[in-house]
Amino acid sequence: MLRIDDLIVSYKAQKNTIKAIGPLSMEIGSGDIYAIIGPSGCGKSTLLHVLGGIIREYQGSVLIKGDRLDPKIHDIGFIPQGFGLLPWKNVEENCLLALNIKGKIVEDNSKQRINAVMNKLNIDSLKERYPNELSGGQKQRVAIARAFIMNPALLLMDEPFSALDALTREDAQKLFIDIWNQYKITTVFVTHSIEEAIYMGKKIVIMSEGPGNIVEIIDNTLFNVENLGEREEYYKLTKHIRRIIKKGWKI
Numbered sequence: 001m002l003r004i005d006d007l008i009v010s011y012k013a014q015k016n017t018i019k020a021i022g023p024l025s026m027e028i029g030s031g032d033i034y035a036i037i038g039p040s041g042c043g044k045s046t047l048l049h050v051l052g053g054i055i056r057e058y059q060g061s062v063l064i065k066g067d068r069l070d071p072k073i074h075d076i077g078f079i080p081q082g083f084g085l086l087p088w089k090n091v092e093e094n095c096l097l098a099l100n101i102k103g104k105i106v107e108d109n110s111k112q113r114i115n116a117v118m119n120k121l122n123i124d125s126l127k128e129r130y131p132n133e134l135s136g137g138q139k140q141r142v143a144i145a146r147a148f149i150m151n152p153a154l155l156l157m158d159e160p161f162s163a164l165d166a167l168t169r170e171d172a173q174k175l176f177i178d179i180w181n182q183y184k185i186t187t188v189f190v191t192h193s194i195e196e197a198i199y200m201g202k203k204i205v206i207m208s209e210g211p212g213n214i215v216e217i218i219d220n221t222l223f224n225v226e227n228l229g230e231r232e233e234y235y236k237l238t239k240h241i242r243r244i245i246k247k248g249w250k251i
């Protein structure tokens with residue numbers, strides 16, 4: 001669905017040019033969840049910004065279904081670290097925003113989807129509240145609801161659960177997988193947590209130290225497995241990933 005070839009991204013900072021990524025090549029298949037993990041500063045957020053059309057200057061090519069990636073043409077959902085809710089809109093308005101921005105009319109079938117998604121994420125009762133009246137976990141659920149209501153071709157999330165405490169995070173992760181299993185939106189998310197990558201990533205993409213490229217893509221058999229801590233394979237995989245990240249491999 002998505003093909004990245006020889007991507008190189010550089011930032012201009014004062015008189016210097018900082019090469020943040022590349023050359024990086026990979027393919028992202030439809031209906032999968034990709035967890036991107038790698039050392040701090042290796043270019044994970046930069047990669048997500050390219051996929052979200054926020055960074056437009058780069059070398060190489062990024063194609064969606066054969067066409068050059070363009071957020072004006074392709075439906076791309078982005079959940080930034082701070083959840084991206086508008087403080088002056090209530091929960092319901094925030095959830096509908098994606099549809100309104102794209103000028104889509106809220107028809108009966110989308111109304112059904114909106115209700116189903118809000119119900120699944122347990123935010124029906126919060127419809128009238130404003131973001132500053134919500135807990136971190138509730139905000140996160142609203143952000144996820146908005147993404148699934150918008151039904152993008154590609155959903156991007158930058159460290160989606162890192163601001164939540166451990167228990168809330170586990171609940172949010174479970175809810176995310178639950179709703180994802182229903183709608184199967186192609187998702188790419190960045191995480192610092194090896195456990196989160198293993199629980200939520202159908203594929204785990206390990207990036208090298210900056211300028212980042214791909215060291216390994218793991219077909220993860222432990223995706224959506226509960227009580228990971230009781231599985232020996234979990235510890236093996238954790239060790240493997242940790243070893244690669246610590247080495248900060250360059251390839």
Ligand SMILES: Nc1ncnc2c1ncn2[C@@H]1O[C@H](COP(=O)(O)OP(=O)(O)OP(=O)(O)O)[C@@H](O)[C@H]1O
Pocket residue numbers: 011012013018019020039040041042043044045046047210
């Ligand atoms: N706006 C910018 N101007 C200059 N350099 C930048 C800018 N944004 C990022 N960088 C640099 O590009 C590199 C990659 O940054 P990026 O934020 O993509 O890393 P990251 O993998 O997301 O890191 P972290 O895990 O710490 O969030 C880093 O060396 C960073 O300092």
Ligand SMILES: [Mg+2]
Pocket residue numbers: 044045046
């Ligand atoms: Mg980052």
